[in-house]
Amino acid sequence: MRSLEILVEIPHNRKTDGIGLPERESGGRIEMREDRSGVLARGIRLLHGIGVLAAILCSSGCHATTDRASGRFAEAGEIDMSVAASSLPPQAIEEEIVPDEAQMRPPERIAEEVDAQESAAEGEEEEEEAGTQGDTGASHLDQASEFYQAALAFWQEGNIEDALEALDSAHEQIVAFDPGADPRLLQRKHDLRYLISKQVVEIYASQENAAVDGGIAVVKNEHVQRAIARFQNAERDFFLESYRRSGRYRPMIVEELRKAGLPEQLSWLPLIESGFKVTAYSRARALGLWQFIPSTGTRFGLMRNRWIDERMDPVKSTRAAIGYLTYLHSLFGDWSTALAAYNSGEGTVLRRIADQEIDYLDSFWDFYDRLPRETAEYVPRFLAVLLIVEDPAAYGFALPEPLAPLPFETIEVSQPVALRDLEQQAGLAPGTLAELNPELRLRATPPISYSLRVPPGRGADLLAWVNALPRYTLPDRSYLVHRVRRGETLSVIAKRYGISIRSLTRYNRLRNPNHLRTGQKLRIPKKGSRLPPAPTYTTVTHTVRRGDSLWRLARRYHTTIEQIKRENHLRSNRLVVGQKLEVRAATSVSRRIYLVKRGDTLSGIARKHGIALDTLLRLNGLSPSDPIYPNQRLRLP
Incomplete structure (x- = not known):
């Protein structure tokens, strides 16, 4: 059987309307081998209204596949291709077809018929184009939706290849559709693009093993260099102190990560999250070592009520963080993107991906500059920590000796008891039990069976004291x-x-x-x-210093910007160094003010200043469950 090699040239910057091939940056070539008679005989039947190129492609029996070298598509320039055949490499596709003998005619005659009918077919296409363009455009979204639904069905069956093929076809239809000025169609096109891209990411991520043998890829680009510089200078003390505290909890975290099969490098994440403080509290209401907000903590099994907040429990919050990180890595497929989502939420990252002109991204750095500033700095800070702890001397650090983990044993307590009372009766240092049980919000055990951590070897006598002490009752809120x-x-x-x-x-x-x-x-x-004591006022003369502003002065003297401007007849907010201002400053019956520091607790402040907790609460109009914040001012008697 004779074989005919057919070379189809795709010209540069030309759109071949016959099969909807979009423009390419450079010409391509598709080669097919087939019996000459079979090719031409089957091609004649497809010439009318289709075009010679489509006839040859279809007669060859080839099917479209896409280059999956990165995600789903090879490069950004090729993503908007309507038919993936234009991205086929220049290689021969061989298929042997047995032609229908009844339809075989001399090749010369068939070639003449091809030439004669080609121009007629092109004319018919031009006449039909105006009438069919609207219907074709209207059907693109419906076809894309059908392909997307088919992909979901294939995905549920575990048929990954067919699912990806269907998503390819859905994407082709989306690219081919022009919504014009109709906002509803434009929104529908955008929504489908988002769903398609998200499903592709999920499918490929599912094929990744959450336990990455190679760990987290550490890069050292300009963003990471800036983060290293901050740790070397402005945040040096924070880094060293956080590293010292890491010894309390990091051995436990490493053990839990090993059990889950996650990279041990993630054990350093609490350094940038909380400085390894179990009671760290942010303005976004994130709490604990791993900085869970209430909703995410509940989502991953952390209990929170008036007595207990498990976000502050190092072991329970670590297991919850591992669950969240595992989920994020399975969703996005790489750790940098997963960590960005851990900081800002997966919804934020998915929206940034959907906002891209190209929905299929190769790495976190492809959309780094589109992330919120805090999130964009989060991943470089984490990578900077990994580099510094790996080779501290190379970055000018002499790291301190980490604190030792706190040893403990547990006893089952079935009634509420104040930890302070238990410490006093057992002769323990104040705060010992609170440090071992940071999740107890009221520094008292709840009225249910509770596993209380106690110093090793003290379980029996502490349990005896529990049964001898009076039941703790919640303070009645005033x-x-x-x-x-x-x-x-x-x-x-x-x-x-x-x-x-x-x-x-x-x-x-x-x-x-x-x-x-x-x-x-x-x-x-x-x-x-009892109401908080009414403030009293005194007038002070303040000399403006470098860096002063009306806002800072108002906060310092417990007054308002408008009050300062009114008393000093100021028409603007501009201040001059050396300027004298008369400020009516608010004072109160309490002359002592304490500025809350990171890690402080109400009970700890009360003990530090030798006052009763209820006195401190009453003086400041607080309840035992109220949070306090760094730089908050508390009145002391």
Whole structure:
């Protein structure tokens, strides 16, 4: 049987409308081998309204495949290809076809018919194009949706190859569709692009093993270099102190990571998350070693109630973090992207990916500059930590000796008991049990069976003291909590609870009683409860120094910017070094002020200054479960 080699040249920058091939940056060539009679005989039947190129491609029986060298597509320039055949390498596709003998004619005659009918076919295409263009465009989205649904079905069956083929076809239809100026069609096209790209990422990520033998790839680019420089200078003390604290918990974290099959490098993540502080609390309400916000903590099994917040438990929060990191790595397929999602949430990262002109990305650095600033700096900071701890001397560090892990044993406590009382009776140093059990919010065991960590060898006598001590009772809050609703004013709320506006303003320390936010929480004092002491005022003369601003002065003297401007007849916020300002500063019956530091607790502050906890709470209008923040000012008696 004679064989005919057919070379199909795809010209540079030319769109071949017959099969919807888009423009390419450079010409390509497709080669096919087949029996001459079979090719031409089957091709004649396809010439009318299709085009000679489509006829030859279809008669060869070849099917479109895409280059999956990176994600789904080879390069960004090739992603918007309608038919993947244009990305085929210049190689021969061989298929032996037995022609129908009844249809065989001399090749010369068939060639003449091909030449004669080619121009007629092109004319028919031009006439039909105007009438069919609208229908074809309208069907592109429907076909893309059908291919996407088929891909989901294949994926559920475990048929990965067919699922990817269907997603390829769906993407081709999306690229070919022009929504024009219709915003609904434009939104639908965008939504489908997002779903397709997300499904492709998920399929490829599922084929990755969460336990990466090679660990996390550490790069040293300009972003990482800047993070190293910050640790070497402005954040040097933070780095060294965090490294010293890491010894308390990192051996346990490494052991848990090994059990889960995750890279041990992740054991350094708490250094940039919390500085290895189990009670670290952020403005975003993230808490603990791994900085879980309440919703994510609940999602991964961390209990939170009035007695317990397991986000502060080092072991439980570590296991929850491992679960979250494993999920993120299975979703995105690489650790850098997974860590970015750990910081900002997977939704943020998925939206940034969807906003790309190209939905299929090769690495985290492809969309680094589109991430929020904190998230964009998060991954370089983590990589900088890995580089420094791997070779501290190379970066000018002499690392301190890490603290030793806290040894403990556990006892089962079935009744509420104050840890302070238990420490006093057992002769333990103040704070010993609180340090071993940081998840206990009230520094007391809950009224259910609870595994209390105690120093080794002290379990039996501590359990005996538990049974001898009186039951701990929750302090009765001296206030109710009211959540502000839309349209409510302070006068309406005060009237509802039978309290004066002045008392309500003072109890909640409102600087502007006329400005309430929907959802804001207000404390409503109960009948007979003691209000915080009313502040007194004194006028001081402040000499403006370099770096001063009205905002800073207002915070320092517990007043407002408007008050300072009004008392000094200022028309603008501009200050001059050496300028004298008369400031009516707020003081109170309490002359001592304590500035809260990182890691402080209310009970720890009370012990440090030798005062009762309830006195500190009452003086500042707080309850035992209220959080405190770094740089917060607390009144002391």
